Amino acid sequence: MLSESRLCLLTEDLLIRILHSLGSERKPWRLVCKDFLRLESATRKTLRVLRFEFLLPLLRKFCNIDTLDLSLCPRIHDAAVALLLAQGSPGWTRGLRRLVLSRATGLGHAGLEMLVRACPVLEAVDVSHCWGYGDREAAALSCAARLRELNMDKCLGVTDIGLAKIAVGCGQLEKLSLKWCLEISDLGIDLLCKKCLDLKYLDVSYLKVTNESLRSIASLLKLEVFVMVGCSLVDDVGLRFLEKGCPLLKAIDVSRCDCVSSSGLISVISGHEGLQQLDARYCLSELSAPLVKCLEKLKQMRIIRIDGVRVSDFILHTIGTNCKSLVELGLSKCVGVTNMGIMQLVSGCGNLKILDLTCCRFITNATISIIANCCPDLVCLKLESCDMMTENCLYQLGLNCLLLEELDLTDCSGVDDLALRYLSKCSELIRLKLGLCTNITDIGLAHIACNCPKMTELDLYRCVRIGDDGLAALTSGCKKLTKLNLSYCNRISDRGMDYISHLGELSDLELRGLSNITSIGIRAVAVSCKRLADLDLKHCEKIDDSGFGALAFFSQNLRQVSYTLVLLSLNQVILILSLMRSKSHSSAAFESKLQHLLYKNYKCYLNEHN
């Protein structure tokens, strides 16, 4: 009562500001305070629904949303949409601008059309990974005439016809992603480029388009970002069209385009000296001398990713001396990266934030120390398989790169407890990968746990010396963990599972090959970790029916469970499946997966009994 009266003194404006500054802590406030509840329902803009069943009451409450995310409700279907639009106060559709229907495979074209037509100001729709979507669904989407952004990744059934529908219906489209829409051909792209002249972002990755499409795309005057990963039918001739066209082009991605060579990239670069981002991963074997010469012109370049290319010290030197504003450099799996090359690079590029040196095996401590000294803004550093480095370089890193958020040390055998102690100075760490670092123990983990409270993702794959005590420290320090990989950390037992159950945010847990955990531990996790969505239990041989029963019963949000080679009786599997089907919101695809697993298990069962 007391607190409420105090809050009454504040005006609504102030309360709203308080609410906004609360951030993710809003939930307890709105649960105990009516004012906050009222305010939040009035001001909340985004809604991401975990369970479809709650959608209707939620939409009644929050009718001022502009973003609705149904990507976790794959079972939403046409009839449900009809119900929503009929029963729920239609107010919520009035202001809806953004609709996320990723993986909402249950929705058909009729429901989609109803939804789209009900939202008059809809500007962005995401239907990615709705693999069943075809031309009818595309036609339904084309009813949204004000659409500006559309993501259709992996809508496998969409053909040129569907694309034509969208191109004609949504003439104001600015951002369009057609990745993996494998049926779309040059004709559709050509029409798109004739109808949607405002396109700024276009992704045609993995389409079977040819140079003709690039000829059409070159006519887009406003295009800024063009992504064509894995277009193996496009070659240098196509890129030459871009040289003259797309005057505003800022970013191009030609990764995995097998037929593209240096000369094609040269033509693109020479036509667009304002280029800011160049992705050419795994498409060139090496950078030709003229291309390197061309790179000198790119003074505004911010992001270069040339994974898998043979580089030389000279190339890195050229990049370092010319691309002063470089923010991200990807050299993953590049051959020829040496200490000298990296030193010359970072001495010029002091603004680097992201540096990917995955599998650059000749990198040593000295280089990483220089990186740490030269690039104080570093946010992400990937050093997977750089096994010549030791703990000393992490000392430098911990000293200088205090903004570091992501560090990949997978398979760096030089990392030990001392290294983690140095590293723990980077208190901003969010993602840390320590897979295959077999030398770290509970002590090192405790250093991290104590000093990096923002950690959300931690990979401890095959860190075999980690035990339950380490988990105890981890779960007390890193409360925000959402993703945890403990596969093959064999010393972990049910006690460790108990600690894990304290991680309320955990959604993704890998426990593969943990032979010491039993159903009791799994039950503890299932009961407490309400957000658990993906769980890997392969080769956890001691988990039996009761553990899975608990999972089926308690883990309402579970989306994917991997459990091959787990001893289960057929009856129990059927029980679990029926429970999961009735309680969870699993999609059609998920059900099919479970059925598939059921079949596999059934075969195992038969084998056992014969």
Place this chain on the structure above:
Amino acid sequence: MDPKGSLCANSTRSSSLTSPVNALQTNFPSDPSSFYGVRIETPFKEFNLPSPPTQSVLPGEPNKDIMIPDQENCPLSDMSHASKLQDWNPSAMLNNLSFLEEKIHQLRDLVHLIVNKKCQPFGQPHELVTQEQQLVTADLTSIIVQLISSAGSLLPSVRHTLTNTNPLVGQLDQLHGINLPFGSDSSSGLRSQNNSGNKLLDQSTQNDPPNNCEMEQNYNMEEHEPKDEEDIDEGEHLPPGSYEILQLEKEEILAPHTHFCTICGKGFKRDANLRMHMRGHGDEYKTPAALAKPHKETGSEPKLIKRYSCPYAGCKRNKDHKKFQPLKTILCVKNHYKRTHCDKSYTCSRCNTKKFSVMADLKTHEKHCGKDKWLCSCGTTFSRKDKLFGHIALFQGHTPAIPLDDTKGVAEPPDLQNRESNNSVGSNNFCFGSNPSSENAVQNMMDVKGNIDDPMNYFSSLNFEGCNFGGFNEFSQPPFEDSEGSFSFLMSGSFNYAPKFGGGESSSDNLL
């Protein structure tokens, strides 16, 4: 092959032409006809066929050759001119030739003089020699010019392409042929070569219409605007008066039969059929002469190129029209008249909307009717996807329409139907799965047959676009299966397969 042959012949001749005087003297006794004969006769067997004995024809020849003073010069060539080239002015030609002959005689005398002088080694002022040379060249030039002009009138029907490619050579051939007494053979041969080449060309273009008209029909379907097949020959620009204009009467055009038996009155569409029929009227009609094609015998008579006029007054194809464009064959006349000036009495039994006045057009249409599965929101249909997309790009607000084929498995998710119909691009059966399968099969059979009958059609890209060959449907099946196999890793699910395979079977049912 014709231009090549003539070129090759030309090269030998033009080399001899560089020194015509020498040629006159050296080639005179030799007999080049055999030499040329090989070249002339082998490539054009057709030319051999009608070849009547020259003597037998000569008497039938009008008095032209009598007028030609130099008999050895070119009776044969003239004759062949006459037989092959119908439209030229004989009297003007005669004047030209006699003028030329005079010139040549003068020149010969002059050269003789020079040769004789050359035998005397001394007393030859240099000036005189050059003067004489200039005289000779001037004479030669005038002869050549004259020859070219007369040859130009000789070769009215030579294709522009032929003359344009190397006009001079072609004309020089004429010159050479006249210069050489025995070479006249070759020149006539050459001319006939050219002519037969033209004939071949002409024939091919005349044979074209059925094919062309079919292809045009395809276009028609897309453009929904019937076009006359006669438009094809618009490239031909015959000077007015260079051909004979025939105008059939309306009744004649529309008559079902054009050849009637003089004995019993029975009508036939083709003369050959009539001749076959005539055999039954007596033995006198069974002789090879009676059974042979009649125009072969009269082929040697001088004939103008025949062109036809449409009897409909005001028609562009009518001879009184300002921009008259003649029709090439009787068939063209018939088709033109029916298409343009008659009712469209044949209605397509499938769509019941398209009407035709020529039966063949209807049949062509029926072959493709129902194939226009690329549909625009405005109701226009297209047989080809790119045509549809071109249409959509052109018109504001038009979108492709998605056909409602709910005939197939209802349990099937709609996307799969879509994908199937997309995979089976060009195969009619998928889209019209509701059709009775037997009908489809029959249609396929018909199509295959029709296409084989007409090789041009069989290979024309237009037909491939809408390929409806029975065999092709079978080929289109496996990729569809394959593609699903490749998608299977993307679609995490096994239960979906059952309906899919069901769909596949149903479509294969349609195939068989």
